Amino acid sequence: MTDDEAETRTFVYSERLAARGELLPGTMAGEYILEAFIAKGGCGAVYSARHIRTGRRAAVKVLNEAVAHSARVLDRFAREIEVLRRISHPNIVEIYEVGELDDHRPFYAMEHLEGQTLDALIKAETRLALRDVLELMEPVCAALGAAHAAGIIHRDVKASNIFICSGQPRTVKLLDFGIAKMMAPEESSTWLTTAGRMPGTPSIMAPEQILGGHIDARVDIYALGVLLHRMLVGRLPFHTHDTDEMVRKHLEETPLPPSVRVPLPPELDAVVLRCMEKQRERRYGSVEELIRALREAIGGPSSVSPGGPDPTQPAVAVYLEVRTRAGADELDEALAVDLGQVLDLAEAHLSRAGFILASITGNEVLGVRLLPGAATEERRERRAALDAAxxxxxxxxxxxxxxxxxxVNVCVHADEVQVRPAAQPEITGGALMNAGQWAPAGEVHGVFATPTATAGMTSDDPAEPTPVR
Known part of the structure; x- marks a missing residue:
């Protein structure tokens, strides 16, 4: 490459950054020199940076130029800085420096984090093991405990605002205090949206936060209940893509216990549902009280079978998997509505057909029916499962x-499951639960049935779908 070509390429790259409103590498932010763009949100952009003398790495957040003249946005940015400087805790990001760029836009330099958000982890793993849930919830509650003790309510405790750092031991950081509220009376603390509601994320907001009334630390406890449900089940307690309907559900509906959707001990149901009580007086009084209850629920006698693994039993499953085809990279409203419709219909249909809803995630439903020992009855139950599919x-x-x-792929398979004996049997594991091992990888047209699901049925049996390979 010639010098002219290199200069031209640098110029084009710089133009492209400028067109997107991003700062160029080499820009100074106080004592830090920006090195690369990391991410951009509605109000600010984040850059990787290094201290010009010590070489210490940092992440620098700069207010976006387009909103830098908004008094409300400036207030939010200043609030975030103030909150972070008031709280010193290992599970809350540390502020290194605060200042202004040459164009007078505010910035702050904070510790540089590498890893992923809890939101990304849940999307990758669908739902988390109980020990992982406790390991992640403890530092989040510790961070919130420090914030509450300092008179600060976070108001937006969700998976995308929780960062899991790479390396061992695993470090967790609570992020984004941009809409945090000081508990002490302040003129600026009654910041309402144009609809008269408190700012936040509708899918995690407590009723009093939605209504714009007086709030305290228990709105964070409500959000922790929503977060717990998502970590345990793989989806939010209320499923809708209509904001008004989401608000109505949080104001009026009692969420289903998580164990209705996945096999979990009832003690965990009690923790989640108490966090999500409509009346804040009925929730846990503090995050310390909540984490104690969670430890007991996860480490209690119902969480681990005292006699070793739960006994196995033959069962048949109907498994539904929702897929989006090419061209569906963006989750627009029409696509989101149809995805929700499919999952809701599947849950209702399998429940009416007598299946235990052993696993429900954001794109899957697995219904299980236990099989009797007698061969004739066992075959009849498998035939009924095929009919239901x-x-x-x-x-x-x-x-x-x-x-x-x-x-939508609809699949049927027969194998063993682990069953915890109870008035309503709990499916706790087994080969049948691992749909990735027996369900087809590609699209299925019609119903896919494995040989174990159709064993002993005649080829002209109308209840027998043709297996797809």
């Missing part, structure tokens, strides 16, 4: 306003 497939094929980008 066929009926589900036909119902979904006829659903109103189906989005062409959504494809």
């Amino acid at each position: 066929e009926a589900l497939h036909e119902m979904l094929a006829r659903r109103p306003d189906a989005d062409a980008r959504v494809h």
Whole structure:
């Protein structure tokens, strides 16, 4: 490459950064020199940086130029800085320096984190093991405990605001105090949206936060209940993509216990549901009280079978997997509505058909029916499961306003499950639960049935779908 070509390439790169409103490498932010763009949000952009003398790495957050003249945005940015400087805790990001750029935009330099958000972890693993839930919740509650003790309410405790740092031991940081509220009376503490509601994320907000009334630390405890549900189940307690409907659900509906969707000890149901009580007086009084209850629920006698692994029993499963086709990279409203419709229909259909809903995530439903010992009855139950799968497939094929980008696989398989004896048996594991090992990797048209699901059935049996390979 010639010197002219290198200069031209640098110029084009710089133009591209400037067009996007991003700062160029080499820009000074106080004692820090910016090295690379990391991410951009609605109000600020974050850059990797190094201290010009010590070489210490940092992340520098700079207010976006487009909103730098908004008094409300400036107030939020200043609030975030003030909150972070008031709290010193190992699970809250540390502030190194605060200042202004040459164009008078405010910035702050903070510790540089590498890893992933809890939101990314849940999306990758669907739902988390109980020990991982406790290991992540403890530092989050410790951070909130420090904030509450300093008179600060976070108001936006969600998975995307929790960062899991790389390396061992695992370090967890609570992020984004931009809409935090000081508990002490302040003129600026009654910042409402134009709709008259407190700012925040509708899918995690407590009723009093939604209504814009007086709030205290218990709005964070409500959000922790929502977070716990998502970590344990793989999805939020209320499923809708309509904001007004989401608000209504948080104001009026009692969430289903997590154990209705996945096999969990009832003690965990009690923890989640108490966090999400509509009346704040009925929630835990502090994050310390909440984490004690969570430790007891996860480490209690119902969490681990005293006699070793739960006994196995033959069962048949109907497994539904929702896929989005090429061209569905963006989750627009129509696509989101149809995805939710498919999952809701599947849950209701399998529940009515007598299946235990052993696993429900953001794109899967696994219903299990235990099989009797007698061969004739066992075969009859498998046939009934195939019928239920066929009926589900036909119902979904006829659903109103189906989005062409959504494809649904319906599969049937028979194998063993681990069952915890109870009035309502709990499915706690087993080969049948690992759908990734027996469900097809590609799209299925019709119903997929494995040989173990159709064993002993004649080829002209109308209840027997043709297995897809």
